[in-house]
Amino acid sequence: MAKIRKKGGKETPAISTASLPDIIFILLFFFMVATVMRETEVKVEFKPPKATELQKLEKKSLVSYIYIGAPTGKYEEKFGTAPRIQLNDTFAKETDINQFIQNERSKVDEKLIPAMTTSMRVDRDVKMGIVTDVKQELRKANALKINYSAVPKVDIKR
Amino acid sequence: MARSKRKLVEINASSMADIAFLLLIFFLVTTTMDIDKGLHVLLPPYSEEPPEDTQLNKRNVLDILINANDMLLVKGEPLDIAELKELTKKHVDNHGVLPEYSISPNDAVVSLKNDRGTTYDLYVAVQNELKAAYNELRDGYAMKRFGVKYEVLDDLRKKEVRQNYPLKISEAEPEDIGKTN
Numbered sequence: 001m002a003k004i005r006k007k008g009g010k011e012t013p014a015i016s017t018a019s020l021p022d023i024i025f026i027l028l029f030f031f032m033v034a035t036v037m038r039e040t041e042v043k044v045e046f047k048p049p050k051a052t053e054l055q056k057l058e059k060k061s062l063v064s065y066i067y068i069g070a071p072t073g074k075y076e077e078k079f080g081t082a083p084r085i086q087l088n089d090t091f092a093k094e095t096d097i098n099q100f101i102q103n104e105r106s107k108v109d110e111k112l113i114p115a116m117t118t119s120m121r122v123d124r125d126v127k128m129g130i131v132t133d134v135k136q137e138l139r140k141a142n143a144l145k146i147n148y149s150a151v152p153k154v155d156i157k158r
Numbered sequence: 159m160a161r162s163k164r165k166l167v168e169i170n171a172s173s174m175a176d177i178a179f180l181l182l183i184f185f186l187v188t189t190t191m192d193i194d195k196g197l198h199v200l201l202p203p204y205s206e207e208p209p210e211d212t213q214l215n216k217r218n219v220l221d222i223l224i225n226a227n228d229m230l231l232v233k234g235e236p237l238d239i240a241e242l243k244e245l246t247k248k249h250v251d252n253h254g255v256l257p258e259y260s261i262s263p264n265d266a267v268v269s270l271k272n273d274r275g276t277t278y279d280l281y282v283a284v285q286n287e288l289k290a291a292y293n294e295l296r297d298g299y300a301m302k303r304f305g306v307k308y309e310v311l312d313d314l315r316k317k318e319v320r321q322n323y324p325l326k327i328s329e330a331e332p333e334d335i336g337k338t339n
Contacts (some may be wrong), residue, residue, distance in 0.1 A: 013168070016168055049279045050283075051197055053290050053293055055195065056194065057195065119194075125278070127274060127275050127278070128273065128278060129275065131281070135201060138201060139204035146198075146199050148196045148285065150195065
């Protein structure tokens with residue numbers, strides 16, 4: 001007994017922190033990879049609808065995003081609870097879409113313009129009225145390739 | 159109590175990096191921060207003048223109406239969304255057998271009309287069902303013709319399958335009966 005107590009009284013050796021930098025670096029890399037995709041702060045609520053026939057969006061540089069949903073958090077006070085359109089970092093009107101598409105087009109090579117896709121990130125509770133208006137504006141701007149953003153649904157039947 | 163001057167026992171940290179790397183790879187593989195999946199749709203080009211009234215044979219058109227209360231009316235009768243896929247398949251793959259469905263897959267058109275008060279959720283669900291119906295039909299055709307699924311075919315063969323089962327959805331301007339805005 002006495003022997004054991006003697007052992008316990010000894011100071012514990014310090015844990016080497018030599019690998020701590022590695023861990024930090026890995027965390028850093030992780031966040032770099034994870035956050036590079038989201039270029040803008042989403043100011044509207046976006047709960048994507050569920051679907052089964054999903055296709056992946058290819059070539060992120062050719063994708064422009066349009067968010068539609070009710071403003072969240074601090075923006076709710078200022079902009080109300082009615083669904084709004086968000087282009088890049090700001091709330092916008094339907095009429096701004098044409099300009100937005102032209103801006104997006106000017107960023108990419110001319111040859112790649114036909115391959116550009118507009119990703120519609122619309123909250124599932126939004127009514128179709130505003131979505132239709134946006135679609136109409138996209139048609140006017142000749143941005144015809146669109147993608148309704150959705151998440152996979154677990155299909156029980158299959 | 160004699161304090162023994164023992165050397166500090168250093169924990170072997172050489173495997174730490176490996177563990178950390180494994181963690182990193184685990185996160186990279188399993189997490190998706192941003193969903194980048196969805197339903198691809200091609201909009202028709204915009205024109206100022208209203209489109210010509212093309213007279214389509216009525217039997218070829220599968221008209222779907224969605225009202226502001228998220229209820230479906232397909233071919234004049236209320237329908238549950240769960241049955242939409244089967245009905246679409248039946249309509250498109252009729253080959254002129256039944257008089258109320260399409261003459262051939264090439265002639266079949268889906269006409270979709272929604273209200274401004276329809277929720278986006280249901281709209282996407284309907285689009286999804288239509289796409290699912292066509293995907294299954296294309297898969298069936300590809301299986302019969304080439305013995306493999308549509309997805310694994312090369313572009314030329316995909317095109318052939320697509321030409322046999324073209325997805326034609328015509329979307330009408332929505333009505334505002336529900337008076338949402």
